[in-house]
Amino acid sequence: MQRKIRFNKAPLLGDDLIYVEQAIKSGLTFGDGTLTREVESILQDQFDDAAGILLTSSCTHALEIIAILLDLNKDDEIIVPSFTFCSTASAFMMQGAKIIFADSEIPTMNIDPQSIENLITPNTKAIVVVHYGGLGCKMEKIMNIAKENNLIVIEDNAHGFFGSMNQKQLGSFGDFSTLSFHGTKNISCGEGGALIVNNDRFLDRARVVREKGTNRFNFKSGKIKKYEWIDLGSSYLMSEISAGILKKQLLNSNKIQMGRKIIWMRYLNALSEWAEENDITLPSKPHNYTHAYHAFHMIFPSFETTKSFLKYMEDLGIEAISHYVPLHNAPIVLQTEKRTKELNLCPNSSIYSDRLVRLPLYYGLELSSVDYVIEKVLSFVVEKQKSKF
Template identity: 45%
Template sequence: MNYNIPFNKPYLTGKETEYIESAVKSGKISGNGFFTKKCQTFFEERYGFNKCLLTTSCTDALEMAAILIDTQPGDEIIMPSYTFVSTANAFVLRGAKIVFADSLANNPNIDADSIEELITSKTKAIVPVHYAGVGCDMDKIMTLANKYNLFVIEDAAQAIDNYYTFKNGETKPLGSIGHLSAFSFHETKNIISGEGGMLVINDKQFENRSEIIWEKGTNRSAFFRGETDKYGWVDHGSSFLPSEIIAAFLWAQLENLDDIQKRRKFLWSSYFESLNVFAKTVGIGIPEIPAHMNNAHMFYLVCENLEQRSGIIEYLKSKNILSVFHYLSLHSSPFYSEKHDGRILPESDRYTDTLMRLPLYYELSDSDIGKISQFIKESLK
């Protein structure tokens, strides 16, 4: 039997085109209109974020964060090597030096215990990336940030609707802990708008300036609120606002966030139940995440080596099932390897060679997961 299971399939709730049509008919399809405000308010009220600004991508949100903390040439920014290039590019564009940290042995997140030795007098910020939506060790990261007076910018691209429990028992949404955070609504994420993102401003010192940067360096938003009698160019900025069409699409998704999350968590659990015992018998790692810390963004395997991963991917491909690897370590990339300080980051390189992602999207069926799991087992015989 021929299957046709893509790696990802964007889910439509049924309201997207209706809201897009409404936005078009309103006569305002540029940014910061009705749907933009609805989406931003949703996040502020549901998760207690101080201030939210929709952006055209998570990349843009990270670039805004780099501007907000006044990143200068020579500043050092600590982040994991095992992440998407946008995490680093946002700061490289401002002239910063990226200091890469290794991942944990049991999780692709940054090894928080390795951070302090990387801090120098030039360090300006730590950028933890919540891989697969799972929170980094924010207890240790925030303690270091306070000790050395550093900014923390959460790359929460994959972390929507997930939480972190501190050692004192306090639970906070991911993206609400650092001074700033960035989310993604790319079509591969849980909640989508095709391309899209959001900057979360948790530290109130950045509130006013964030809006100016967002509005191309002008005080236009303040003008339309009647807070100034004219507006002009007052700071750095760029065209970071998404159109109302993107925001309208996103609003249809946010209305169905709970349903989408319930479905994704069911599918994630189906994978776990199908593969957990088998994976352990053949030495393959799978994510073991407490239910309260799992937003079901991704289900991945960590193979024993590159050859095993390639074999599984090719076998699934022969069955018309698309699985993919993920990041290539940034410290060894063609662009940055000569700028890297030469430290070996073995866990990051191990994930580069061995981590593979399985299909996970709303319309995937339990039967599909059964077949994918069966073929993975067959591929290793």
């Protein structure tokens, strides 16, 4: 029987539901309860300089809270990488702002600081960055650009949890950052996220926006006798059931991260020489960066090779997959901007997203399976050459 190797599976730790049971037995399963506060305090230990941490129903919703907090209008421009998930942009578009797409740097696929600088206008309000695959963007440069131009910085840190640069955690540079606990992420609870508020002037209002625009947080803390609707907001709380799953995962985060690191490093060590010989780019790991080991990607020299590699892996039962379709040419953007794809504003994002493939990577993926993937990857070009004769 052919082996089937999945791209991703959420971590299984044993006794995964222990805290969920606690929530159910307590009869209090809605958000902002004991487990939520416990998980927020575990996260606070990771981001010790943060003004506050709010668990949310997703990373998308954490970005939406930020967009509400910025009081955007139609003239405001938000610089967002083109090579990212749609939520990075849609949260701000939903509040009426204009999204300005920045190109990626090669080989990291992270937002290019030069591209950011070229796009700044008097209407620019904020820069959003994504630490692609778990490697930090050039945050010192980006923070300097933001400071010079008086801009808010948001780190969409869906990939970068536990990553750092010069010993500073990814997610602690900007005014805000967000985490995703979606089932595809390193730490997960099915669907879930967090908002890290680093700039304390936004904290109180963030709590209101998360609670449907009410001051219920103050009511629960005993500061007021009745809670009222005082601002814009929506239903952005994580349930206690999800928080229970998340608590178990976070208490085991060292184990999960170590498991992912072993696989990631095994790919890197085994494939480096082959990659160099075949003009294939692997993720970089600069010495002053700690990678978050979210993704292991390879960039192929041409779209044709990428396509045949994807088919080759599929035929072998190995789930290797591409990633984002650049947002600057997404149908909704072309429609909004009344233009066609021909004006390719972010060439690196387009060219390299067509050539990018990610290998299976998850906590619990057996090393024998990793070695099987490596063996097959290494034989890819060799097999192509053989077939020429």
